[in-house]
Amino acid sequence: MKKARYNRISSPNQKLERQLAKNHPEELIFNxxxxxxxxxxxxPMGISLLEAIENKKIDYISISSVDRLGRNINDILDTLDYFTKNQVILKVDNLGIESMIKGKPNQVFKLIISVLGNVAEMERQNIRERQLEGIAIAKANGKYKGRVRGSSMSTEEFLYKYSNVVKEIKNHPDLSIRKLAKITGKSVGTVQSVKKEMAVS
Known part of the structure; x- marks a missing residue:
């Protein structure tokens, strides 16, 4: 088998070590x-992985968990269908099961993926609803800061979106904006905007 491992983190300040823990020397790595x-x-690496499949360089892919593929159930299932059509087996480490058995789709696998994908999507929706409730309460109390200049988001939404930047600013208040931008993987302008909104929130 021609094996690969796909890993995903949302921001540079997160770590890949946990996802790489089960990596095998013969696997091609896509991070x-x-x-x-x-x-x-x-x-970027999703595109590279799909190209490798088309070029017959991969027929077995490992991921640490379903959410590495995505947060949208339709996108997850579309990606899984693409793998299956190209006779590529997907193994999810934390489930310990594979998408195909003896060349045929594993229906139990697809069912589990669908359930987990829907649960993840529901949780995202719940987070969004709680966020909107918080905004409504802030408005009622006269504490709502409204929309960030140049953005379609409120201050609360803006700071939530860049929560990793907020965290680094709080943890390292003496660091320059340029160094914070490097740590978080965000632009200098974004870090400046976050700092400004934190000061008035």
């Missing part, structure tokens, strides 16, 4: 640093 909301086929 993406990107949000799980981005469709698999639009990610």
């Amino acid at each position: 993406d640093v990107i949000s799980g909301s981005i469709p698999f086929a639009e990610r």
Whole structure:
């Protein structure tokens, strides 16, 4: 078998070690640093992996968990269908099962993936609903800061989106904006905007 491992983290300050723990020497490694909301086929390493499949360089892929593929159930199932059509087996480490058995789709695998994908999507929706409830409460109490200049998001939404930047600013208040940008993988302008919104929030 021609094996590969796909890993994904959302930001540079996260670590890949846990996902790489089960890596085997013969596996080709594809590491993406990107949000799980981005469709698999639009990610830099996702594109590279799909190209490797088309060139018959891969027929077995391992991932640590389903959410590495994505957060949208339709995108997850589309990616899984693509693998199956190309006779590529997908193994999810934390489930311990494979997408195909003796060359045929494993229906139990697909069912489990569908359930987990839907649960993840529901959790995302719950987070969004709680966020909107918090905004409504802030508005009622006169504490809502409104939309960030140049953005379609409120201050709360903006800071939530860049929560990793907020965390680094709080943990390292004496670091320069340029160094914070390097640590978080964000632009200097983004870090400046986050710092500004934190000061008025």
